[in-house]
Amino acid sequence: MIQDFDKYYNYLFEDDLLNEIKQKGIYKSFKEDSIIIEIGDFIKSMPLLIKGAIKILREDENGDELVLYYLEKGDTCAMTLSCCMGETKSKIRAVAENDVELLLVPKENMNAWLSKYTSWQSFILLSYHNRMNELIDAIDTIAFLKMDERLFKYLKDKAMVTHNDVITTTHKKIADDLHTSRVVISRILKKLENDHKIKLNRNSIKVLEL
């Protein structure tokens, strides 16, 4: 697991920093579908993803969800960055898309490292930059793409982060993620299958065009 960490982060940070992270970071693992961060949580440490993927989503007052973006190994969560800086609560929920391993860096350290290591500074800034772009992308998708394009993009994203073109899920779960109804998803999926973009099975969808 420490080896995995090196693999994804050694080109980002200098050795001193890598060692300090390994020393101060708290190793944690999450099973698929477990909630890593809940809306309203106070965040006192920031996660560095080593393995797996995390789904970041927003929820409205009725409990309806909407997926914003996915995080992969080598990524960190911009929400925790802003939460660690200020003393605010999380506005998003983070759910393990599959089995996840990560290192938690206490916020005291992440602040100290900002002035101590330039590589850390650029990592934080770059993370912000990436997340910002993903958010803009998410807004574009919601605002400008029709449901069928949104759905296909969702499937492709999902296949991408899990490194598997077969997605195991139900139409209902997809509908929840995209904030629409199951019937609509079923219909569009059927259409996508007719266009030979996907192959449908019970509880699984195979993405053909990646």
Added chain:
DNA sequence: ACATTAAGTGATT
């Protein structure tokens, strides 16, 4: 065999 859950479909708004 029966109940439950997932998925397909026509009609309506």
Added chain:
DNA sequence: AATCACTTAATGT
């Protein structure tokens, strides 16, 4: 694109 009402198909007990 959403909702309803209903059907069909797959799966669990």
